[in-house]
Amino acid sequence: MRRIVAALGASLLAACSTPPPPERGPAPAPAASPPAMAPAAPGALLQREAAVWRAARWDELPGWEADALQHAWPALLAGCARPAPGWEPSCASARALDSPDANRVRAWLQQRLQPWRVEAAAGRSDVRAEGLLTGYFEPQVQASRKRSAAYAVPLHTPPADLATRKPWYSRSEIERLPAAQAALRGREIAWLADPLELLMLQVQGSGRLRITEADGSVKTVRVAYAGSNDQPYRSVARWLVERGAFTLEQASWPAIRTWARANPAQVPELLASNPRYVFFREEPLPDPTIGPNGAQGVALTPGRSIAVDRRAVPYGTPVWIDSTEPQPWSPTPPPPRPLQRLVMAQDTGSAITGAPRADYFWGWGEGAEDFAGRMKQPLRMWVLWPLAHTPGDAKPISTR
Structure with a gap:
């Protein structure tokens, strides 16, 4: 994971x-x-x-x-x-x-x-x-089945050509290339509110979504690792440390979020520093203690x-x-x-x-x-x- x-x-x-x-x-x-x-x-x-x-x-x-x-x-x-x-x-x-x-x-x-x-x-x-x-750890994230202004970050299942194209498109290519976006269209499990939450799920390899369904009901599901683009993993924390955002000892997810809120225009560059992109599959969560x-x-x-x-x-x-x-x-x-x-x-x-x-x-x-x-x-x-x-x-x- x-x-x-x-x-x-x-x-x-x-x-x-x-x-x-x-x-x-x-x-x-x-x-x-x-x-x-x-x-x-x-x-x-x-x-x-x-x-x-x-x-x-x-x-x-x-x-x-x-x-x-x-x-x-x-x-x-x-x-x-x-x-x-x-x-x-x-x-x-x-x-x-x-x-x-x-x-x-x-x-x-x-x-x-x-x-x-x-x-x-x-x-x-x-x-x-x-x-x-x-x-x-296993993150817990709010999500929606419908895309909206508040929930605009997609979480995807693997594309059909993942096994035939190695490595697959990098994170930045997924954001900007029409071919990559077309390959992922219709493969959205859910939509998240924050691109850092997507990154956190991809780093951890699994997570729990408290998801609002199309009919307005809310349930909790699990998303599990289902593949990656085979691109190398790069540390976004290291990227921030090298730019003086904080020290190595101070690095944490809360510190990254604080920096992102203060520097929203640089968040795309931060995310692009890690080319690795993970895809998921949805699983039921009948027992939340497991x-x-x-x-x-x-x-x-x-x-x-x-x-x-x-x-x-x-x-x-x-x-x-x-x-x-x-x-x-x-x-x-x-x-x-x-x-x-x-x-x-x-x-x-x-x-x-x-x-x-x-x-x-x-x-x-x-x-x-x-x-x-x-x-x-x-x-x-x-x-x-x-x-x-x-x-x-x-x-x-x-x-x-």
């Missing part, structure tokens, strides 16, 4: 436009007994395409004993609907776990899984264990789902993160609060590349945009992988 500069987190930096969900994985195997395989030797290394995994001990995970792990259990079970290869026996066991309180979940994890610290896939002499944690689907094809859980580079961490993998919560900008900020918890790798984004790198899903509603927009935190991360299996695309690295 579902960003801008480092200071904006995924709300801006991460560009977490969620791709279509993958095909459903194999059916879970019958429940199996806990594996008898011994943990990996301390310091053992596995090479993935975009990361190195280093075998670790449970006592190396900061805050491991303090997390209310039962709150992550629903996200883990959701991920088991489409498990990563090698996870089927563990998922069957997880479904059978009785009364999954924090202690039972912790015991289950330590019995069945091996922690591996995720490091950059750089040369052996340049291994990096600290990376970047940003944030993203998050949007991530790239794994399962619903995201606020505070317990992250976006990753799947070349570094497979979808459906439990991940322990060691970071801090974002804080409002201040010349004398208070000490940061730790953010140490179990999350699930269930999504991806165009700016989430390499390792250690993740995008933290804050959910929707009050506070989500604010936290996501300010999140640019140091990150250490550990994947938790079944003892009885090595990821199929990982290769052991000699430590001699």
